[in-house]
Amino acid sequence: MSYSAMLGGTRWTFADLKTLLGKASPARSGDTLAGIAAESATERVAAQTALADLPLKTFLDTALIPYEEDEVSRLIHDGHDASAFTAISHLTVGAFREWLLDERTTTTDLTRLAPGLTPEMVAAASKIMRAQDLIVVAAKCRVTTAFRNTIGLAGRLSTRLQPNHPTDDSRGIAASLLEGLLFGVGDAVIGVNPATDGLDDYLRIVTLLDDIRRRLDIPTQTCCLGHVTTAMQALSAGAPVDLVFQSIAGSEKANRGFGISLSMLAEVHDAALALGRGTVGQNVMYFETGQGSALSADAHFGVDQQTMEARAYAVARRFKPLLVNTVVGFIGPEYLYNGKEITRAGLEDHFCGKLLGLPMGCDVCYTNHAEADQDDMDALLTLLSAAGVTFVIAVPGADDVMLNYQSLAFHDVLYVRETLGRRSAPEFETWLQGIGVVDPGGRALQKSPTAAIAPAIALIERMAS
Amino acid sequence: MQDDRPDRGDQFPDESGGLAHLRRFTPARIGLGRVGSGQSTTATLNFRADHARARDAVHIPLDFAPLEEALGSQGWSVVHLRTAVKDRSEYLRRPDLGRRLSQEARALLQGRAMGSDVVMMAADGLSSSAISGNLTPLAARLRVLLLARRLTLGPFVLVEQGRVAIGDEIGELLNARLGIVLIGERPGLSAADSLGAYITWQPRIGAMDSHRNCISNIRAAGLPIEDAAKQIDDLVSRALSHAMTGIALNDRCSRLAPASVTNSESSPKASSSEAGTASREENTSM
Numbered sequence: 001m002s003y004s005a006m007l008g009g010t011r012w013t014f015a016d017l018k019t020l021l022g023k024a025s026p027a028r029s030g031d032t033l034a035g036i037a038a039e040s041a042t043e044r045v046a047a048q049t050a051l052a053d054l055p056l057k058t059f060l061d062t063a064l065i066p067y068e069e070d071e072v073s074r075l076i077h078d079g080h081d082a083s084a085f086t087a088i089s090h091l092t093v094g095a096f097r098e099w100l101l102d103e104r105t106t107t108t109d110l111t112r113l114a115p116g117l118t119p120e121m122v123a124a125a126s127k128i129m130r131a132q133d134l135i136v137v138a139a140k141c142r143v144t145t146a147f148r149n150t151i152g153l154a155g156r157l158s159t160r161l162q163p164n165h166p167t168d169d170s171r172g173i174a175a176s177l178l179e180g181l182l183f184g185v186g187d188a189v190i191g192v193n194p195a196t197d198g199l200d201d202y203l204r205i206v207t208l209l210d211d212i213r214r215r216l217d218i219p220t221q222t223c224c225l226g227h228v229t230t231a232m233q234a235l236s237a238g239a240p241v242d243l244v245f246q247s248i249a250g251s252e253k254a255n256r257g258f259g260i261s262l263s264m265l266a267e268v269h270d271a272a273l274a275l276g277r278g279t280v281g282q283n284v285m286y287f288e289t290g291q292g293s294a295l296s297a298d299a300h301f302g303v304d305q306q307t308m309e310a311r312a313y314a315v316a317r318r319f320k321p322l323l324v325n326t327v328v329g330f331i332g333p334e335y336l337y338n339g340k341e342i343t344r345a346g347l348e349d350h351f352c353g354k355l356l357g358l359p360m361g362c363d364v365c366y367t368n369h370a371e372a373d374q375d376d377m378d379a380l381l382t383l384l385s386a387a388g389v390t391f392v393i394a395v396p397g398a399d400d401v402m403l404n405y406q407s408l409a410f411h412d413v414l415y416v417r418e419t420l421g422r423r424s425a426p427e428f429e430t431w432l433q434g435i436g437v438v439d440p441g442g443r444a445l446q447k448s449p450t451a452a453i454a455p456a457i458a459l460i461e462r463m464a465s
Numbered sequence: 466m467q468d469d470r471p472d473r474g475d476q477f478p479d480e481s482g483g484l485a486h487l488r489r490f491t492p493a494r495i496g497l498g499r500v501g502s503g504q505s506t507t508a509t510l511n512f513r514a515d516h517a518r519a520r521d522a523v524h525i526p527l528d529f530a531p532l533e534e535a536l537g538s539q540g541w542s543v544v545h546l547r548t549a550v551k552d553r554s555e556y557l558r559r560p561d562l563g564r565r566l567s568q569e570a571r572a573l574l575q576g577r578a579m580g581s582d583v584v585m586m587a588a589d590g591l592s593s594s595a596i597s598g599n600l601t602p603l604a605a606r607l608r609v610l611l612l613a614r615r616l617t618l619g620p621f622v623l624v625e626q627g628r629v630a631i632g633d634e635i636g637e638l639l640n641a642r643l644g645i646v647l648i649g650e651r652p653g654l655s656a657a658d659s660l661g662a663y664i665t666w667q668p669r670i671g672a673m674d675s676h677r678n679c680i681s682n683i684r685a686a687g688l689p690i691e692d693a694a695k696q697i698d699d700l701v702s703r704a705l706s707h708a709m710t711g712i713a714l715n716d717r718c719s720r721l722a723p724a725s726v727t728n729s730e731s732s733p734k735a736s737s738s739e740a741g742t743a744s745r746e747e748n749t750s751m
Contacts, residue, residue, distance in 0.1 A: 029558045165491055172491035179484055179495040333557040368519035368652050369557055369591050374512070397494025397504070397512065404653035406516075409494075414502035444502070450484065460487065 001062070005050035012046035017062045020054075021120075022304040023047035024127045026344055030292045030305045030335035037304075048128050052094030059120040060085075065301045071252045071262050076118050076314045084116030093124045100125065100137045100355075107142050114357035119250070119310035122352045126306070131344065134351040135387040141354035143390065145322045146281020147221045147242065149187055149427035151390060152359050157422030158391035159413050160323070160361070161186035164402035168195045170208050174460045176396050177212060182448045183410035184417075184437050187428035188323055188361065188391035189243060189286060191223040195402055199233050202226045210240035215455045216435075219427040221278075221322070223286055228260055228268045235271045243286040243322060244272045250311030253299035262315065269319045280427070283322035288363070289313070290327040291345050292335030305335060306345065310352040317358055323391060324353055325361035328380075330405055332367055339376030342366060346380050350389055361391035365407040374398065374406070378415075381408060385416045392416075414444050492655060512654070519652035524553060527593035527649075529623055535601045539608055541585075541621035546570035546635075550626035563628035571638065578640035581619035583611055583701060584668075585645050586635055588627025592649030595660040599684055600647060603660070606694035607645075614702060629663045629677070636668025643704055644668035645697065650681065658684050662697050666710040676711035678704070 003020045004013040014020040022036035024047035031037035038044035060080065065073045087109070088096055099105055126134060144152040151158050163176030173192055180186055190213070192205050202224050209222035221242040224231075231244045246265065247258050255261060265285075272284040294300040294308040303311075309326070316324045326349035329342040336342045346362050353360030364380050366372035381392065398409035416422055423429055423442040432438045435452035439445055450457070485496040497508045504512075529545055536543045547570055549562040556563050566574070585607065587600050604621065611618060619639050624631050629646055636644035643666055650659040660683040665672055678700055683693040704710045 033559060033561070163493075165493070169490060171487075172493070175484070175487035175490045176493045176495055178487070182484070334560050337558060368516065368654070368657075369523045373516065395493070397497055397508070399494050399512070399515075399654050401492045401653075401655060404651070404655075406654070409504070411497075411499055411502060411504050414499070418502045448484075457484075457487075460490070 003050045003054065005046045005053070007046040007049055008042060010046075012043060012050070014047055014050060017058070018064050018301075018303045018307075020047055020051055021064075021124060021127070021307050022302070024051045024124075025304045025306055026127065028291075028305070028335070028341045028345065029333060029337040030295055033334055034295050034300060034302075034305070036302060051124055052092065052097075052128050054093050054124070056088060056091050056093060056096055056121050059118050059124070064120060064303050064307065065251055069252075072250060072255070072311055072315060075262060075318060076120075076311065079115075079314070079318065080118060081115035084113055087113055087116070093121075094128060096121070097125050097128055097133065101133060105140070107140050110141050110355065111357070114355065117356055119314050119352065119356065120307060122355045123307040123310040126348045126351055129351075131347055131383065134347040135383060138351045138354045138387040141388070143354060143357055143359045145283040145320075145359045147278040147283055147322050148280060149219045149425040150280060151188060151322065151425055153426065155421070155423060156425060157385060157389065157416065158188035158361075158425050159185045160188045160325075160391055160393045161190045162193070162393050162395045162400065162407065163190070164193050164395065164400055166195060166402045168192075168201050168205060170204065171460045171463050173205070173208065174212060174456065174463070177209075178453050178456055178460075179396055180394065180410055181216070181218070181453060182437060182450070183394075183413060184424060184432050184444060185394050185410050185413050186218070187220050187425040189221050189223050191225055191243075191245070191286070193225045193403060197226050197230055199230055199237075202230045202234050203237065203239050206234060206239050206241055210242075211459065212456050215459060216453060217431070219431050225286075225288075228264060232268050232271060235268070235275070240277070241272060241275065242277055243284055244268050245286045245288070247288050247293070248312050248315045249289065249293045249297070249299070250308040250315070251294055251299045251301060254294040254297045254308075255315070257297035257299060262318070265315070265319055281322075283320055283359075285316075285319045285321040287316045287321050287324045288327050289316070289324065289349070290331050291349065292331040295335065296331070306348055309349055310356070313353050313356045313358055317356055322359065323361055324358045325363050325391065325393065326350070326353070327363040327365065329366035329370060329372060330363065330403075333370045336370070338371035339366070339373070339379070342370065342372055343376060343380045343383065347383060347387065350384055350387055354388075359390045361393070362389055363393040363407055365393070365405055367405045377406070377408060378412070381412060381416055382419070385420045385422055417442070417444070515654040518657045519654060522592040522594045522649070522652040522657040525593050526553075527589040527596055527625070529625065532587075532596070532600060532623060536604055536621050536623075539605050541604065541608065541618075543623065544573065544620045545623045545625075546573065547625045548627050548631055553626070556626045560628055563626055564630040564634070566631065566634050571634075574635065574638040577620070578638065579617075579619055580640045581642070582616040582705065583643045583645060584619035584622065584636055584639050584641035585647070586622040586624060586632050587647040588624040588631055588649075590627065590629075590648035590661075591651045592658060592660075594658040595649035595684065596647070598658045599660045599690065602690045603647065603683065603694060606690060607697060610694060610698040611701065614698075616701075616705075630672070632663065632665060633668045633670050633672045636665065637670055641668060642666070643701060643710075645701070656682070656684060656687060659687060660684060662693065664697065664700050664704060664710050666704050666708065673711075676709075678710050678714060
């Protein structure tokens, strides 16, 4: 089935649905690399015009990746809630955009709708939306999750503390961790990307993080971001695993590239739930995603990178995660070339994740070979905060010394709390007040209360490296 | 690691309220203090300087003339080629083109297949300063070590705008038994001049990343030239005797330090040491 639109006296035709979506995608290097981007600015708008006229129902009977060949397609199709979809089943993509923007469409409506939406529907709508559309609609969504604190409440912005170290040195990890706590960072999760993926290091890291958490009685959760197979072994060994992490993507083949399948995720999800470590909730999974990962694994099936990214969210929501974030600028300039493309992708990913019902965060970040700098990160952080982003990631001085890229600095979290008044998760904020990091209004106090973390400092000094 | 960053002492004024003494445990930027919600002017400018160094490593073109001269005087027969990439912007957007030779380059190599044991290659990659700073002494040392093993050496091929897999096409045209690609790694804030060495048994177009071995972070303050040359020489010897490179070779050589020799990975943000990061960077969508 082909699609077409008249624009500038020319009839533009698009051979099939994935071609239409690819050509309608706002420009980015990854789609050009894949050979599926529009070849001119006019062709792009023609595709967007044809897409706007497309009934949403089309996405229910046209699989971008065949049902028989792909378990993610099967998950999307079989998991679709037809009764939730009824509210918008009569709309085109263009009318759906207007329905989302309409002030009569409330937070409750969007929450009820989420299971009736497919990734392809929300990706399609995002392609014809401006940045402000993506912000205003996402800000209407409310997704709340919980483990030892409550994430995603109105007016809140949580943060992942990422105390990575090039060789996973315990004292090095702990030093960055404590610095972050004094900036009030870490209510989403204290999560370390391990330099190696061995079981021994995984066990050492989760034990270290749990020791510090218990010693300081912090109402938050910890995570070692190793592979799920390592997490599964650690769970069997009785390790203190709060959250299980995994990178995921939008096709079965791309997930195979990550060494995972839906059944493996289901197994590890069950194992983590069985520990019952959460005190105020039982969301035990943490996922990271990013545009371009399917293409880099040659597992995109001719589908544009933004739609593939949204399909990864279908995988995520199956497992009721505590946290999901796009690692938006990490993948490199062959997928997102510059600050403009990274910014657009960050807003799209957040919008799509939220509409699909995910606790969506973002690693606001870039690499040194992308055309981007801290100014771009400041802008994206500000935009995402306006959009109500669930959480962002922060590292000391914006410099991740293990993964060699730039994320946000602990300082940047203070900036956004100061500027936009976003506060930490309530349980964590109460703890911060107790140790003297913030005042009762949630604002950072000038003097850092190092005495409050003395038990953890003593732990470090005693530790062998 | 802690001492890699220039002017480290000046960079972190001690106003952190007590955590400054923890800096000895990590190269991370802790203990920066704060000014309101922001960073001090010194910390802000130091960060910009580190980023500028990394950006310059990516964007300042590599000057090949002094390299050709230096390699020539070491006794190498030097060939200077270009990939199909037309400029730096295209190099960054189109890694596929950085893995293929230009037509002229291909024509130049046609008919020069000698079936040498080892063909050495060097490409600017993502850091010109990695090559300008490290290539000449590394090539000199490797030449001595490889000749001592009575190996036959092909020409030293210098490639502009190249990715790791460019060694596959060159190796195929020259019918090399073993290809060694020395390439500038993606610069970080703490080190902009890291060189990586990728070793591939029977390099041919379409070779899989899992069939290569990588030695990473070669630079004075990382893995020094002398040690790097020894590790490469050691890998060459074992690759030739086992007739393989990659994961399979690692499995047979467990005495290698895992941190310095890696294979490619495909998981975003799951890469490990600088070696892992660089190999992921260079090898995505090969």
